[in-house]
Amino acid sequence: MNNYPQASRILVAIDCIIFGFDGKDIKLLLIKRNFEPESGKWSLMGGFLNLDEDLTDGASRILYNLTGLKNIYVEQLETFGKVDRDSAERTVSVVFFALIRIDYHDSEAVRSHNAYWISLENRPKLIFDHEEMVCRAIEHLKYKAALHPIGFELLPDLFTIPQLQKLYEAIYNIPIDRRNFSRKLLSTGLLIDTGFKNNNSATKKATLYRLDTLKYREKFHSFWNFMPDSMKQV
Amino acid sequence: MNNYPQASRILVAIDCIIFGFDGKDIKLLLIKRNFEPESGKWSLMGGFLNLDEDLTDGASRILYNLTGLKNIYVEQLETFGKVDRDSAERTVSVVFFALIRIDYHDSEAVRSHNAYWISLENRPKLIFDHEEMVCRAIEHLKYKAALHPIGFELLPDLFTIPQLQKLYEAIYNIPIDRRNFSRKLLSTGLLIDTGFKNNNSATKKATLYRLDTLKYREKFHSFWNFMPDSMKQV
DNA sequence: CCAAAAGTGTTTAGAGTACACCCATGA
DNA sequence: TCATGGGTGTACTCTAAACACTTTTGG
16 A cells, blocks of 8 residues: 555645625635634635545535535636645645535535635635635636536526626626627527516516526537627636 | 644645647657556656645656656646545546647657657557546647637647648547638737748648747637637537 | 616628639649 | 649628617506
């Protein structure tokens, strides 16, 4: 069990960027640490990889512990490995990128971890290189959402086109033309009209759609065009 | 120096996917192992991350040792972390994706590592999960080259448009219309006409271009469209 | 009846595609 | 002069973008 005698064993951490959308702002699920090290400061949700668990299983475990959710959208983002990134001990951190439907999480689990939903603009200073990780994740969100239908992962099962538009406007921080956006989205064929109407609106009620999950899975890797071409830069 | 007493220390490996282009085929630089473990079998070039080195520095070191090249195109691709991926000991491997100009490498260093350029179709069975890594890298090459001008990293400093076209045809395994391709590439404004002509051709000599490195760096992250729309799926 | 938000239609400009012709070179 | 490969032009189609009008709802 020691075929590589001269190589160094290193701590492998997993940190999770968890995005949500409250209908208005993109939010991050962050931890106000009440444990060492760096107690009292803010950080991403994380943990260490166990010897007997796959990397993706480790990420799922950590995400499940915090949100109570399984089968959510998770991608491995990047591994951070600067020598001094963790002041306590050399640690390499694999960062995962998760999108969840903000209302679906287990709020009891969130509270018990001392975690809070913070909008991107108001995010506090984070420990170690976690701010860099968040920046990287925001960049990735913008990039990926322009080409692939990941936006739906942030919305409830039933959603309206205006909600979807507000989401994209929040991601890219720009106003989008209602008419072009609507036509573009409907032309993807990913949306199914449920026949129901939204009740939240004080004026005309918007049509509630759901995602055509079959087409979604089938054509996920095609290149779409969810953003105005003018935004096609990161 | 042990603030995380209950966490496991794990070997962190670095494996490198190295792509080259010989004018006809996309090639991989692979190692015929003459060392343990798995001696005699084929693998990617790799090594272990040292305690006192940044992750990216580790990748640069390994790439430099094999090719003698610095300042090449390197991206971190993905970290592989299945429990039993290395039969000898639990090892997490961070995979890096490199593009090099095939004629520029140090062939002495390559020979001393028992490394060979193998075209994608003829690649041998690889150890551990290295085949999975290669598949992931090919996917990534197709994806990225459709949107960003990384193709130039595989060509010599002076190149012709027909060469560039052969490269894209090799990446995607499809024929491309000469005229449309040429117009599309020239319209990016990334190519500078050197005034020289290629001598390799037995017929009409093609114009030699070089990359406008300033514009390249500046607009690298914009979304281009280097591929026919019909290929826009991975 | 009025303000606010949702839904639909039209015109124009530019990009992608398919296709045809001419030019330069070495054999 | 001929075969091969390089360079350029054009017509058609499709999509994105800019823009205006109508409909529904609660107050």
